[in-house]
Amino acid sequence: MFPGIRATAVRSLILQVLYHSSMQTTLTLDDELAEELEEVAHREGKPFTEVVNETLRKGLHPASARSPKPYRLETFALGVRDIDKARHIADALEDEEIIRKLEMGK
Numbered sequence: 001m002f003p004g005i006r007a008t009a010v011r012s013l014i015l016q017v018l019y020h021s022s023m024q025t026t027l028t029l030d031d032e033l034a035e036e037l038e039e040v041a042h043r044e045g046k047p048f049t050e051v052v053n054e055t056l057r058k059g060l061h062p063a064s065a066r067s068p069k070p071y072r073l074e075t076f077a078l079g080v081r082d083i084d085k086a087r088h089i090a091d092a093l094e095d096e097e098i099i100r101k102l103e104m105g106k
Contacts, residue, residue, distance in 0.1 A: 027052070 029037070041051040 037051050037055065038048060040046075040055075041048045044051070
């Protein structure tokens with residue numbers, strides 16, 4: 001191809017030149033897909049090429065790849081106002097259960 005230059009280097013150079021210019025590529029689309037894209041272009045008043053590019057970008061970078069919203073948990077009052085009183089009740093219930101088990105011989 002070019003004396004002293006490897007084929008991969010030439011291919012890479014050609015791809016870089018094509019990438020930085022307005023690249024034109026022929027795509028073969030399914031009829032149904034082409035119709036859907038044309039409908040979107042018509043509905044949104046955008047050129048067909050722009051709709052295809054946006055659709056490809058969305059497919060390559062789906063919304064799930066974006067960082068999720070922070071998880072927020074709504075809290076509710078449970079009606080317990082005096083924690084010490086709740087602890088005393090829990091202790092009393094636990095004591096009753098221990099006494100019950102001791103009386104049963106466990």
